[in-house]
Amino acid sequence: xxxxxxxxxxxxxxAHPARxxxxxxxxxxxxxxxxxxxxxxxxxxxxxxHLTVLKKAGLVEERRQGRQRLYRLTPEPLQxxxxxxxxHKAYWVVKLAALGGYLxxxxxxxxT
Amino acid sequence: xxxxxxxxxxxxxxAHPARxxxxxxxxxxxxxxxxxxxxxxxxxxxxxxHLTVLKKAGLVEERRQGRQRLYRLTPEPLQxxxxxxxxHKAYWVVKLAALGGYLxxxxxxxxT
DNA sequence: TTTATAATTAATCTTTTACTTAACTATCTT
DNA sequence: AAGATAGTTAAGTAAAAGATTAATTATAAA
Numbered sequence: 001x002x003x004x005x006x007x008x009x010x011x012x013x014x015a016h017p018a019r020x021x022x023x024x025x026x027x028x029x030x031x032x033x034x035x036x037x038x039x040x041x042x043x044x045x046x047x048x049x050h051l052t053v054l055k056k057a058g059l060v061e062e063r064r065q066g067r068q069r070l071y072r073l074t075p076e077p078l079q080x081x082x083x084x085x086x087x088h089k090a091y092w093v094v095k096l097a098a099l100g101g102y103l104x105x106x107x108x109x110x111x112t
Numbered sequence: 113x114x115x116x117x118x119x120x121x122x123x124x125x126x127a128h129p130a131r132x133x134x135x136x137x138x139x140x141x142x143x144x145x146x147x148x149x150x151x152x153x154x155x156x157x158x159x160x161x162h163l164t165v166l167k168k169a170g171l172v173e174e175r176r177q178g179r180q181r182l183y184r185l186t187p188e189p190l191q192x193x194x195x196x197x198x199x200h201k202a203y204w205v206v207k208l209a210a211l212g213g214y215l216x217x218x219x220x221x222x223x224t
Numbered sequence: 225t226t227t228a229t230a231a232t233t234a235a236t237c238t239t240t241t242a243c244t245t246a247a248c249t250a251t252c253t254t
Numbered sequence: 255a256a257g258a259t260a261g262t263t264a265a266g267t268a269a270a271a272g273a274t275t276a277a278t279t280a281t282a283a284a
Contacts, residue, residue: 007270007271009127009129011126011127011129011132012127014123015121015123015124015127016271016272017121017123018272020123020196023200024200027200027203032230032231033230033231033232034229034230034231037231042273043273043274043275044230044231044232045231045232045233045234045273045274045275046272046273046274047231048231048232048233049232049233049271049272049273050272052232053271064280064281066230066280066281066282067229067230067231067280067281067282068229068230068231068281069230069231069232073203075200075203075204076204078197078200078201078204079204081193081197082197082201082204084132085190085193085194085197088135088136088139088187088190089190089194091139091185091187092187092190092191092194119240128241128242130242144260144261145260145261145262146259146260146261149261154243155243155244155245156260156261156262157243157244157245157261157262157263157264158242158243158244159261160261160262160263161241161242161243161262162242164262165241176250176251178250178251178252178260179250179251179252179259179260179261180251180259180260180261181260181261181262
C-alpha cells in the first residue's frame with residue numbers, strides 16, 4: 001500500500017504548533033536559526049529537531065552561509081493540505097450552511 | 113498562554129491517515145460503527161479509539177440507536193485548518209508562482 | 225593557534241500515541 | 255432467561271515524539 005512514512009508526512013509535520021510557528025516565521029524570508037530562536041521559546045536542539053522534521057517533509061530547505069544555517073520555506077508540499085481541505089470543504093460548506101439555516105429558523109434571522 | 117490540549121487539537125486529529133479516512137467516510141452521512149469498520153482495516157477497539165479522538169476534537173458526534181452508535185460529521189472545527197491554509201496560502205502562491213517563473217525561464221515556456 | 229559562535233548530532237529520558245487482548249455494558253433475539 | 259450482537263472501556267505494551275543535557279562539527283575572530 002506504500003504509505004509515506006509518518007516522519008515525512010506533511011499532515012504530521014504541521015500537527016505541532018511549534019512547527020506551524022516556524023513556517024509562519026519563515027514567510028518573512030530566509031532566516032538563520034538564531035533569528036528563528038528569538039521568537040521561539042525552546043532550546044537549540046529542540047528547535048533544530050523541529051527544523052529537521054520540516055526538512056524531511058520537504059517544507060523547508062537549508063543553506064549554509066559561514067557558520068549560520070539559513071532556512072527557507074519550500075511550501076510546495078502544503079499543497080497536499082490545501083487539496084485535502086478543498087476536496088472536502090465543498091461538503092463542509094453545505095453542512096455548515098444547513099446548520100446556519102436551521103439556526104436562522106430556530107432563532108430568527110441573524111444574517112439574512 | 114492557554115494552549116488547547118493536544119488531545120483536542122484538530123491539527124493533531126487529522127494528522128493520522130486513519131482518522132482522515134473516517135472523516136471522509138462520514139461525508140456519506142451518519143453511519144454506525146459497523147459500516148465504518150467495513151472500509152477500515154482495524155480491530156474494533158482501534159476504530160473506537162480513533163472515533164474518540166475525533167469526538168474530542170469536535171469533529172464528530174455520536175448518537176445511540178438501539179445497540180448501534182451512529183456517528184456523524186460535525187465539520188465546524190475544520191474551519192481552523194481551512195483558515196490556516198487560507199491565511200498562508202497567499203504567501204505560498206507567490207512563492208510557487210515565482211518558482212514557476214524561474215522554471216519557465218530556465219527550461220523554456222511550458223505553460224505561457 | 226586558541227577561543228568564541230552557530231548550530232547540529234548523540235545519548236538519554238519522559239510522555240504520548242497507537243495498537244492489542246480481555247473484560248464489560250447495553251440492547252436485541254430466541 | 256440465555257445467548258448473540260454492537261460497540262466501548264480497561265489494562266498493558268511497544269513504538270514514536272518531544273525535550274533535555276552533553277558532546278561534536280564547522281567557521282570566524284582574536
